[in-house]
Amino acid sequence: MNIINANLVFRDGLNYGNNPKMIILHHADASVCSIEDIHKWHMDNGWSGCGYHYFVRKNGTVYVGRDEKAIGAHCINYNAVSIGICAEGNFNCETMGEVQYNALLQLTRSKLGKYGISRICGHFELYSTDCPGSNFPLDRIKKEAGAAGEISYSGYLIKMNSGVSDENVRIIQRKLIEKGYDVGSSGADGYFGEGTLEAVKKFQEDMGLEVDGVVGGNTWERLIGR
Ligand SMILES: [Zn+2]
Structure with a gap:
C-alpha cells in the first residue's frame, strides 16, 4: 500500500488525544478531487483543515490527512474515538473500482489491527447523512476486513x-x-x-x-x- 504524507498545514494546529474504537468510512461526494481540495474545502468550513485521517484516491494511492493521533472532524460525536477514512468519488452515482477498493480494504484492515478493534461504520450509521453513498461497498468491506458485530436479525418483532x-x-x-x-x-x-x-x-x-x-x-x- 502506497501511503503519501501530503504534509498539509493546519490552521491553528490540531487537538490530540484521539482514541480509535472504530473506523468511519466516508466518500468525498465529488467524482474527482485531491487531498488538497479536501483540505481547502474543510478550511472553508472554518475547520483547521482536512477532517479525515486518510484519503483514498481512485488510483489506489492513500494520503495522510490529519495525524491519526489528532481528533478528527468528520463525524459529530465520534471524532475523538475513530479513524476517519474518505474515498474519492460520489458513490450515490458511481461504483467503486477494484483498485480503490483494495487500497481502502488494506488500509482499513491495517488500522483495525493496529488498534485491536473490529468496528467499521459508514458515516450514515452514526449521523443523518447519505455519506458514503448508496453504492459504497460497505457490506463488502465489513465482511472482508473481518469486522465483527454483524448479528443477523432474529426475525421476530422486538417490542416493549x-x-x-x-x-x-x-x-x-x-x-x-x-x-x-x-x-x-x-x-x-x-x-x-x-x-x-x-x-x-x-x-x-x-x-x-x-x-x-x-x-x-x-x-x-x-x-x-x-
Ligand atoms: Zn461522511
Whole structure:
C-alpha cells in the first residue's frame, strides 16, 4: 500500500488525544478531487483543515490527512474515538473500482489491527447523512476486513415488554447507547422498557424510518448494520 504524507498545514494546529474504537468510512461526494481540495474545502468550513485521517484516491494511492493521533472532524460525536477514512468519488452515482477498493480494504484492515478493534461504520450509521453513498461497498468491506458485530436479525418483532429479559434487546440497547441514544438509567439490561422505547422511536425518527417503537427488520439493519 502506497501511503503519501501530503504534509498539509493546519490552521491553528490540531487537538490530540484521539482514541480509535472504530473506523468511519466516508466518500468525498465529488467524482474527482485531491487531498488538497479536501483540505481547502474543510478550511472553508472554518475547520483547521482536512477532517479525515486518510484519503483514498481512485488510483489506489492513500494520503495522510490529519495525524491519526489528532481528533478528527468528520463525524459529530465520534471524532475523538475513530479513524476517519474518505474515498474519492460520489458513490450515490458511481461504483467503486477494484483498485480503490483494495487500497481502502488494506488500509482499513491495517488500522483495525493496529488498534485491536473490529468496528467499521459508514458515516450514515452514526449521523443523518447519505455519506458514503448508496453504492459504497460497505457490506463488502465489513465482511472482508473481518469486522465483527454483524448479528443477523432474529426475525421476530422486538417490542416493549419490560417484564422479560431478552438478549436481542440487550444488543439493541448497546447499539443505541453506542450511537448516543439514552435508553434510561438501567442501561443495556435486556429489558425493553420506557427508556428503550423512547430511544428506539428517536432513532427511527432520525433515520427516517417508521416511528413505531418496534424493532423489525428495517430498524434492526439500520441499528446493527448488515
Ligand atoms: Zn461522511
